[in-house]
Amino acid sequence: MVRVDSRHVRQPADIFILATHQPSVGVPITYTRNGDDWQILDGQLDSLPIATRYTELPEELEVPVYQGNLIGLPGEFLGTVGYRLDNGVLVFNGLQPIHLMVANGVGLEVATATELDTTARFLSWVNQGERVGNPFNVSPDHSVGLGTTIVVDPEHVGQQADILMVAIRSNEGRHESYQREAQQWGSWDEQVVKLTNASISNVTLEPIMRDIPIFAGLLNELPGEYEVYIGYRLNNGVIIYNGREPIRLGVPLADSLIYNKPYYNQYVMDGDCVKKPIFVANGLGIDAEGQMVQDEQTCFSGAVRKREGTSPDSGMYTDNDTIEASAKVTVNPQHQGQACELYIVAVYQTFLSQTRYMRVGNDWQVWNEELGSLQSAQSFSKLPSQIEVDIYEGPLSGLAGEWTVFVGYSRQGDDTILFNGIEPIELSVTRRDR
Incomplete structure (x- = not known):
């Protein structure tokens, strides 16, 4: 109305x-x-x-x-x-x-194999260093973390339950199933009635069960495609789990070059033939005329983390959260030692508008998108080999919307700005009723 x-x-x-x-x-x-x-x-x-x-x-x-x-x-x-x-x-x-x-949860009455409706929601994530998401391919040579937050069905809040975890791995046409027993993963015969307790048993269900860890470690000896299910089992035998949106990830062979982020898609060999990842340049340049040029030796990476807590970040943010956003610039060796200006630009998109901001010193100001009016956040008399950039630290109150953050630098005497145009920092902030 x-x-x-x-x-x-x-x-x-x-x-x-x-x-x-x-x-x-x-x-x-x-x-x-x-x-x-x-x-x-x-x-x-x-x-x-x-x-x-x-x-x-x-x-x-x-x-x-x-x-x-x-x-x-x-x-x-x-x-x-x-x-x-x-x-x-x-x-x-x-x-x-x-x-x-x-909701993305599914209910199952084990005794009759009947599917039940539920309002439970599962907010899952896969974490590998600064890379957060679900789904994606992971590097087999780097530790990976999996977890979820459960928004419990209100009808189940206050009841006792066991947390269950199951993983199904597919590789070259073969399928293997696993269940987590206490802190260890073991084989599973796919009999739901034989599912044992996971790492949490006889727990009192709260409205939100936050950041439940599922797995942390290497998967280099177990390549393949994974579907991971997590849920809770009530004392009456009903299981509520993430059946509509399981956690999905792919683990390539150790010598495969198929990853979905460039920081892990090239390798060098050292003396004992052990493969080690190297950074891949992802810098993009824009000159005074607005023409784009590729930079082959500058690398940008970014990270956004919730300030409170020590658990891995789920990558989901609300306007109740407080965050720390940062970036790291691996400088082109030919530019090191030169004077430069550092720039930070944030593009804010809501339903009906788009606004661009630039950071001038420690203050944020509206930017008109004209390169000639772009002001710097910091000056360097000599560029180091790496720059640690603190972008923003504080609450997200009143900032619901889509944010895209660009970080870059220009050298004295050269109007070209090198920035993270290929992989900007992207942040989605949803509004929560207080």
């Missing part, structure tokens, strides 16, 4: 509807309704499709947003409904968007 501003009653207007889907696994996508059809939003306000047209706005109007099932779309939805007057003014529910959570 929309109660129209009295100043706008009887004016012509377009009704628009947006829905941003933040899946439990992956990046958010914003959709817009074009008539009765949904399509991905291109981010351009002047081409924002309309759901319907009113020649005269009434005092109140009912806007049907969606009718149907959300099977296959677990995660969080934020809905925006509003109207656009012919003079370009937008009025929408920005302070209180429609908020909908779609």
Whole structure:
């Protein structure tokens, strides 16, 4: 229901509807309704499709947003409904968007093999150093961590339960199943009734069971594709688990060069023939005319971590979180020792707008995207071999939206800015009701 501003009653207007889907696994996508059809939003306000047209706005109007099932779309939805007057003014529910959570858990009554509905949600992650996500390929030569946070079905809060963990590995057409018993993983005969307790038994279920560790270590001797399931078993035999969104990861052979991030996709041999990863240049340059050039010897990496706690970061952030964002620049050897300016730019995207900021010293200011007006965050009289960049440390309150952060530098006498244009730091912040 929309109660129209009295100043706008009887004016012509377009009704628009947006829905941003933040899946439990992956990046958010914003959709817009074009008539009765949904399509991905291109981010351009002047081409924002309309759901319907009113020649005269009434005092109140009912806007049907969606009718149907959300099977296959677990995660969080934020809905925006509003109207656009012919003079370009937008009025929408920005302070209180429609908020909908779609569960990704599945219930199983073991005795009868009956599937049950549940509102439980599983927020899982795979962590390898600064690389966080789910799913992705991992480096077999580096330790990997897996974990999950469980949003428990309200009907089960306060009950006693055992935490169960299962992994299925596929490699060259063969399948092997494992279960976690206490702190060790062992083979499993795929008999659900024979599942033993995992690392946590007879625990009292809280509304949110945070950062439950599943695995930490090397997988170099067990290449293949993995599906990992975690859940809790109630005393009545019902199991609630992440059946709609298991944790998925791939582990290549140790001599394979197939990884999904460039920091691990090239190797050198040392004297005893042990393969070791080397950094791969991922710097991009932009000159004064706006032309892009590739830099073959500069490498950028970034990290975002929640300040509180010591557990691996899940990569999911809300505007209740406090974070530390940083970057590391491995400088082109030919540039070391030269004077330079360091730049930090953040692009902030919400449902209906995009704003660019630059850091000037320790202050953030709006930037007009003109290279000539870009100011530096820090000056160096001599470039070191590596630069540790503190980008932001503080709360995310009031910062819900999509953030893309660029870090770069330019040398004295050279207008070209080298920056992390190939792999910027990306951060998604969702709004949480307090």
